[in-house]
Amino acid sequence: xxxxxxxxxxxxxxxxxxxxxxxxxxxxxxxxxxxxxxxxxxxxxxxxxxxxxxxxxxxxxxxxxxxxxxxxxxxxxxxxxxxxxxxxxxxxxxxxxxxxxxxxxxxxxxxxxxxxxxxxxxxxxxxxxxxxxxxxxxxxxxxxxxxxxxxxxxxxxxxxxxxxxxxxxxxxxxxxxxxxxxxxxxxxxxxxxxxxxxxxxxxxxxxxxxxxxxxxxxxxxxxxxxxxxxxxxxxxxxxxxxxxxxxxxxxxxxxxxxxxxxxxxxxxxxxxxxxxxxxxxxxxxxxxxxxxxxxxxxxxxxxxxxxxxxxxxxxxxxxxxxxxxxxxxxxxxxxxxxxxxxxxxxxxxxxxxxxxxxxxxxxxxxxxxxxxxxxxxxxxxxxxxxxxxxxxxxxxxxxxxxxxxxxxxxxxxxxxxx
Numbered sequence: 031x032x033x034x035x036x037x038x039x040x041x042x043x044x045x046x047x048x049x050x051x052x053x054x055x056x057x058x059x060x061x062x063x064x065x066x067x068x069x070x071x072x073x074x075x076x077x078x079x080x081x082x083x084x085x086x087x088x089x090x091x092x093x094x095x096x097x098x099x100x101x102x103x104x105x106x107x108x109x110x111x112x113x114x115x116x117x118x119x120x121x122x123x124x125x126x127x128x129x130x131x132x133x134x135x136x137x138x139x140x141x142x143x144x145x146x147x148x149x150x151x152x153x154x155x156x157x158x159x160x161x162x163x164x165x166x167x168x169x170x171x172x173x174x175x176x177x178x179x180x181x182x183x184x185x186x187x188x189x190x191x192x193x194x195x196x197x198x199x200x201x202x203x204x205x206x207x208x209x210x211x212x213x214x215x216x217x218x219x220x221x222x223x224x225x226x227x228x229x230x231x232x233x234x235x236x237x238x239x240x241x242x243x244x245x246x247x248x249x250x251x252x253x254x255x256x257x258x259x260x261x262x263x264x265x266x267x268x269x270x271x272x273x274x275x276x277x278x279x280x281x282x283x284x285x286x287x288x289x290x291x292x293x294x295x296x297x298x299x300x301x302x303x304x305x306x307x308x309x310x311x312x313x314x315x316x317x318x319x320x321x322x323x324x325x326x327x328x329x330x331x332x333x334x335x336x337x338x339x340x341x342x343x344x345x346x347x348x349x350x351x352x353x354x355x356x357x358x359x360x361x362x363x364x365x366x367x368x369x370x371x372x373x374x375x376x377x378x379x380x381x382x383x384x385x386x387x388x389x390x391x392x393x394x395x396x397x398x399x400x401x402x403x404x405x406x407x408x409x410x411x412x413x414x415x416x417x418x419x420x421x422x423x424x425x426x427x428x429x430x431x432x433x434x435x436x437x438x439x440x441x442x443x444x445x446x447x448x
Contacts, residue, residue, distance in 0.1 A: 034377040036447055039308060043300040043443050052299065053292040053352070053435045056084070060275075060292070061282040061427040068279035069320040070102035070250050077275050081255040081317040084295055089302035090257030090315065097251050098330040100320055101209050103127050105279055106244035108217060110191075114238035116230070120223050121200075123280065124243045125179075125192060125216040126323050127207035133158065133189045133215060134240040139228050142166035142195075143178035148185050155186035158239050160224060163202050164195040164416060172414055174391055179206045179216055189241055190216040193224030199422045203278045208324030211247040252276075252319035254327050259301060261312035267341050269446055270314045271297070272328070273348040274321030274393055277425070284427040286420045289352025290407070291317055293438035300443050311343060313446050318393050321349070328393035332400050342402045347394035348442060350420075351407040352435040358383030359445065360410045362394065364403040374448050382441065385410025407438060 034040065059080065064073035078095060085093045103126050110120040113134065136157050140147040143161030148154065159182040165173050175192055182190045194202040201218035219227075231237045255275075261267065273290040277283015298315050318327035332339065344367070351357070359371055363386050375382045387410050389395075394404040419425050 036308070036377070036444070039305050039447060040444055042304040044440055046300050046303070047296060047436050047439050047443070050296070051432065053296050053439065054432050056295060057284065057288065057292050057427055057430065060288050061284050066277040066279045066281055066283055067275055067288070069100065069252055069276055069323055070104060071279070074252065074276060074319070078253045078255055078317070078319070081275065085255065085257030085298065085315065088295070088299040090298055091260055093257045095253045095255050096331070096334060097253050098327070099249055100252055100326045101211070101247050102250035103323060104246045106130070106246060108243040109241070110217065110219070111240045112230070112237060113240050114236070115234045120219060120227070122217045122219045122223070123201045123203060124245055125203060125218055126205040126278070127210065127212040127247065128215050128217065128243055128245050129211050130244045131189070131215040132242045135188050135238070137227060137231060137237040137239050139231060143173060143181070144169055145181065148181040151185040154182065156188050158189045158191055158241065159185070159187040160191035160193055160227065162193045162195045162224065172389070175204045176206060183214055187214065189214055191224070192216065192218040194218065194221050194422070195416065196418060197221055199419055199424055202417065202421045203280055204421050205323045209326050215241060215243055217241065217243065252327060254319055254331050255317040257298065257315045259298070259306060259309055259313040261309055262307065264311040267311040267343055268314045269311060269344050269346070270316060270342050271346045271348060271442065271446060272316035272318055272393055273351070274318040274327060276320050276322050278322055278421055280423050281421070281425045282427060283425055284430055285353040285425050286350040286417070287321065289430055289435060290348035290350050290438070293352045293435055293442055294348050296439040297443035297446060301446060305447050308447070321393050325393055325396055328396045332396045339397070339400050339402055342397070345394055345397040345402050345404045346442070346445070347392055347404065347406045348438070349392045349406065351438045351442070352430060354434055355412065356381055356383050356409040357407060357437045357441040358409050360406045360408045361386045362388045362398055362404045362406070367403060374445060377448070378441070378444055380441065383409045383411050407442065
């Protein structure tokens with residue numbers, strides 16, 4: 031059996047994490063008091079200062095709020111009406127960066143939106159194109175909302191309708207552009223409304239819709255909040271752990287993303303309390319802004335710290351890490367670190383699934399593009415089937431369990447120490 035050179039610190043950190051309610055206390059403030067923390071809201075500003083103050087209280091050094099400019103989007107009124115063959119209002123929401131527009135045209139459904147479903151561009155040109163949020167079967171990979179939107183735009187669609195494929199969760203939100211106003215309007219409807227439109231289309235042969243949406247995009251300031259535990263022997267090298275703090279404006283964003291940041295904060299708290307004199311290289315903790323509208327905070331961090339990126343040993347992304355599921359390491363195709371994690375697994379004596387996958391849709395990706403080794407917390411052995419209540423109005427604090435938060439903070443703190 032492998033010896034654990036950090037057993038004394040592990041025991042102190044785990045004992046503290048598993049007897050403390052600090053993470054849930056923090057989440058009640060972040061979700062119930064600050065709301066969605068969506069870019070441009072008062073809750074975003076309050077949350078940024080909350081992280082700054084907590085990092086200080088937990089004993090981190092060199093705490094900074096690093097500002098950057100970005101295109102902030104504000105939701106206005108959006109309506110969708112069937113004008114033929116019946117007259118009826120359909121509940122809907124605009125997707126972030128949806129421009130103001132009025133469109134009246136026919137509906138075309140492309141089902142789950144596999145790439146082949148967009149090949150006949152002639153039938154999509156000038157139409158409102160509807161695709162579900164489900165990844166099509168037999169494609170062999172995840173297909174993001176932005177790809178379905180982009181293929182609709184390339185086909186000359188007049189607008190895009192994103193249909194949630196989960197029962198009873200209403201419309202699902204998500205950005206349709208990155209840090210700029212989108213080129214054509216995009217909205218979301220519930221599964222129930224979308225399947226009604228599909229039935230009407232099948233029964234009547236054609237459906238005509240009128241979409242009217244009014245939104246605003248303007249320049250504003252957001253912040254990345256950074257705190258550090260300096261290294262004792264290699265002070266100019268870092269392990270970076272981060273998660274974004276902005277949710278979507280229709281939701282508390284309790285699971286996605288802020289559960290992960292709550293775990294990061296608790297890892298910072300216990301590492302500072304019990305491990306400062308045993309840290310080799312430094313650990314940098316980052317709360318990223320405005321991820322949900324284009325990974326903007328992470329991109330700005332990479333740009334601002336370009337001359338330091340070769341000093342980062344690993345960037346660990348904790349987006350949504352405090353929700354359900356096994357707490358392992360999903361490495362983004364860096365086999366050079368496989369041996370390190372194999373050794374760490376023998377020391378942790380915990381269920382730590384490990385494997386390699388890669389997604390382009392969270393804050394690790396700008397670091398990955400810049401050549402930094404990156405990973406996320408999760409289960410590489412699990413199959414992703416969709417967001418569930420994520421990106422809906424039902425991503426609320428009651429969905430989180432303290433046991434999952436503790437598991438995430440435990441794995442994060444022990445992995446960072448090693």
